Amino acid sequence: MSHAPRSWTVLSCSLLIASLGAGLTGCGEPQGNPLSSTPYDAAQQITFNGRPGSTDTDPEKPLEVRTTGQEARITDVIAADAAGRQVAGELSADGSRWHSTAPLAAGADYAVRVATEDASGAPGVRRLGFRTAPGQKKLKVTFGPEAGTYGVGQPLTAELSQRITDPKARAVVERALKVDSKPAVEGNWYWVDDNLLHYRPRSYWPARATIRAHSTLEGVKVGKGVYGAASTPLKLKTGDRIEAITDASSHYMTVKRNGKVINTIPVTTGKPGYSTRNGVKVVLGKEYFVRMRGTSIGIPTGTSDSYDLPVYYATRVTWSGEYVHAAPWSTGSQGYANVSHGCTGMSTGDAEWFFDTVREGDLVQVVGSWGDTMDPFGNGFGDWNVSWRKWRRGSALLADTEKQIDRVYAPRLRPQV
Template sequence: MSNRPRTRTVLSCGLLLVPLAVSATACGGSSSEPLSAKPYDAADQISANTPDGKQKADPDKPLEVTVKGDEARITDVTATDASGRYISGELSADGRRWRTTVPLAAGTRYTVRVSTEDEDGAPGRKTLVVETTDADDRLSVKFGPDSGDYGVGQPVTAELSKPVNDPKARAVIESALKVDSAPRVEGSWHWVDGKSLHFRPKDYWPAHATIAVHSNLDGLKITKKLYGGPAKPVRLTTGDRIEAITDAGSHQMTVLRNGKEVNTIPVTTGKPGYDTRNGVKVILGKESFVRMTSASIGASDFYDLPVYWATRVTWSGEYVHAAPWSVGSQGAANVSHGCTGMSTGNAEWFFNMVRVGDIVKVVNSDGESMTAFDNGFGDWNMPWKEWRDGSALKNKASTTTGAAEQQRGTADAARLRPQV
């Protein structure tokens, strides 16, 4: 018979820890335990399959905590990593054993807090510190764009350090890449290829939204030998909803702010053979001066022009820019080599009005449709169902929770050629 105080506590009804990165609470507890009942040190009663402080645990094997002898039982266990994230586990019905139910993360330090009760009802406590071995092969992630202010059309990108094609591995990765927004929106990741993912809402981002992007992949097991690596989080904000709608048929650009028209500008777009692409484009950058030459796009008619107030919408060189040489045609005819030209004053106004991530939409052109991924951000031209089908989690609900490299990396010279 134990000499410890015979104070009876209420047993926990069994431990059910929620998945990684979500807080956990036992559904019972020892709330009836008198404040004077100080827990005893249960070190002599508890053992683990990884000796505390003596060796590192294999992340491929579950962590198991057991109670020795017949004089005590486990009532509660919590296991958290250094950032406070919980790992799931289950307690046996007889209270003799607790074990993790999901793989441990590689290269991670866990604090495991064990609560016990002896045969007389006295509460015991034991804290274990468990470190797991690191992984030889890590998958890192780079989010884009850089933190900052953007337009409502800006997609989020994730660039992986190596290609992943296995559907199950993709599901693990995608589940760990988190996009939180305020206000909350419906959105989804889409796998562009084995190394690149884009995230967009069903519709454009709300005006004046905050978007936080982070990864829970670090240390997470992806395949038998591949584990997740680190990722730098990014935080984006959106401004007003700015949309520029260029009608190539009427030779007019209508600029909307939050759905209301603020300007109508006479323009010229691509002439036959150089027709401007139809569809939704996202502003990629702004350059107050660009030199544009016919050689850059292989045009048969020679030109070498200094161009001012140039707002880029494709990697292949489509801009909205000042074109003082074509003022006589603006509002009446399409005479450019694919860009949208306007007067110098209107181009400067437009340049100062918009930001990276704002929307430029072209309609009624004889040109081809803007592609989704290979010439800038044409993401919004893909129907939502098709976009969702590109997710490894397409059968799950797609929303951000409340709260890859920017613009697909460094393009080669051929994709950076400007055109007028």
């Protein structure tokens, strides 16, 4: 005799936790029959491809629940791991089979609640527990920078322990990398290369914000045989919004705190052939003393441009050696001419003030120079020189959306001929 499908109601989160947890001991099956007063329990006709109580269920294979007799049908299946992540699944129209449609996590404990009914409509319930085998390869995420207080220009970084090239796998990884800030701001991840991501807001972080980054990738399948590993969360804070804007054409630097000018400093920047990079840079660190040699940037010893100088109060803005620093040998040119080899030079007193005022993550912008624009990646943090539209295209989750927007709006923006 055929039986028409019956409607069922999804459990609330609190009821789900109680239902999954009730009667389970470790990974084992609940003791006793939860419907012992029911003469015929259709739940007892359930088979399960992960052995109840097993610790080596293959996470690469779909979870499957079937009935063993025509008189029983499945009405609902709820499966979740110990972290509360529910497994998406699909129930056949006749109620004979349910299977998962999303990967299981590796090395995770699962509780499964199977609701059934017999031909007369009598309900039954069976609860099962199992553990999946560990993944073959672990993908670890390391967040950066180190915990602490930074300027409002500091991007977050996520370094992966192995290269991820497949777009679908990248989407899995990016979806698991969570960033929250108070106050909240819009932002997203950008794939710099196959194992490095940067995160920044649309504009700079708010002053005195709290930023947290964490991963939910542990146990999640990333690709064939590759599963996420545990990672250490990161907490940062920002200080005041400090911005230093150097106009290489006027030879002055203007320093602002939270939008208010707090100092104007005469400077010298790179001379022709060594022009300072334009664009926004981020303070990478501060060094009280640095010995600077022309050979470090390819200038042969003994030539007219060679130099070997002790430099104090050096604030680094690129890894290749661009600094804001004391340059007492060029005080006569500061405020009048560009005579350096690419750094921004100022008097010792001004350099000491600047050194004491800024922190890692603060913003240093150069305008009006004949130099190229700061590279976005690889020589420090030039992330802010990437437009927001382009930044969104660097996300595995948002790239397609941006391409669709371009297809819709770009034709309308073309000049008519």
